[in-house]
Amino acid sequence: MPLVVRSPVIVSEPPKDLRGARYILIRLPSRWLSKPYGLADGDVISGRIVEVRYGDERLEGLSGAPISFVLSRIGGIDVLYVHEDSWPRLRDYGVVHEGHFIEVELDLVTRPSGEQIKLYPMRELRVEVA
Amino acid sequence: MIIMEEEVERKLRIADGYIDNFFRALARGEIDKAGEFLWAALNALVLALALIEGRRLPAKHGPIRDFIRGLSLRLRDDAIWTAFRNAEKLHANFYTPGVFEEEELREMCDDVLLLIKKLYDMVKQELES
Numbered sequence: 001m002p003l004v005v006r007s008p009v010i011v012s013e014p015p016k017d018l019r020g021a022r023y024i025l026i027r028l029p030s031r032w033l034s035k036p037y038g039l040a041d042g043d044v045i046s047g048r049i050v051e052v053r054y055g056d057e058r059l060e061g062l063s064g065a066p067i068s069f070v071l072s073r074i075g076g077i078d079v080l081y082v083h084e085d086s087w088p089r090l091r092d093y094g095v096v097h098e099g100h101f102i103e104v105e106l107d108l109v110t111r112p113s114g115e116q117i118k119l120y121p122m123r124e125l126r127v128e129v130a
Numbered sequence: 131m132i133i134m135e136e137e138v139e140r141k142l143r144i145a146d147g148y149i150d151n152f153f154r155a156l157a158r159g160e161i162d163k164a165g166e167f168l169w170a171a172l173n174a175l176v177l178a179l180a181l182i183e184g185r186r187l188p189a190k191h192g193p194i195r196d197f198i199r200g201l202s203l204r205l206r207d208d209a210i211w212t213a214f215r216n217a218e219k220l221h222a223n224f225y226t227p228g229v230f231e232e233e234e235l236r237e238m239c240d241d242v243l244l245l246i247k248k249l250y251d252m253v254k255q256e257l258e259s
Binding site for chain 2: 072099
């Protein structure tokens with residue numbers, strides 16, 4: 001039972017010390033993710049891609065693919081930078097500029113210590129970001 | 131003390147709103163607007179940080195600039211001042227667009243966003259101590 005997030009794709013460089021982060025991000029209010037689970041910068045959030053759209057075009061081949069993000073908190077906003085492991089697939093499909101919308105199911109957090117946390121194991125939550 | 135904390139929290143919520151608007155504008159490719167939202171967020175955070183230090187700054191360019199310059203010197207962190215100068219350029223660009231190329235503006239936004247994150251962390255640290 002994951003956290004489903006639909007967000008526009010944004011291009012912005014991550015902080016240099018954010019290990020594994022690439023320059024494509026999505027975001028959501030922290031009340032849905034870092035706040036309830038007490039997460040911190042550098043935690044890796046993983047799940048699957050539901051779909052990626054560019055206007056009316058659905059990018060076939062990306063749905064169902066695994067995806068990970070690196071968390072960076074900016075005030076009350078969780079910024080999720082695409083993890084370097086997920087980057088080649090998105091890059092090869094041309095998800096390298098704004099205008100794309102991505103919907104992902106996020107179900108696992110891996111902390112730098114190796115500790116893992118399941119996200120919303122009892123219920124699915126959906127967040128839509130403009 | 132409680133009143134000050136409430137006021138600081140209010141400033142933080144205002145900054146959150148501007149940051150969200152920054153990302154919205156960036157997602158729409160409105161880089162000029164995005165830069166101006168960053169400028170506004172930065173101002174709100176400086177006012178919050180000043181309140182924690184017991185100073186109520188007027189929401190004007192000069193005092194905010196002086197505060198940041200002082201902070202940069204006190205912490206011996208030139209990056210603070212450099213990022214603030216970039217924020218000033220973003221602010222100027224909003225009223226006089228076309229001076230900078232998009233890639234330059236994006237680099238400035240990235241730099242200012244790092245400063246904003248740094249200021250959030252400082253405020254949070256102060257509130258927790």
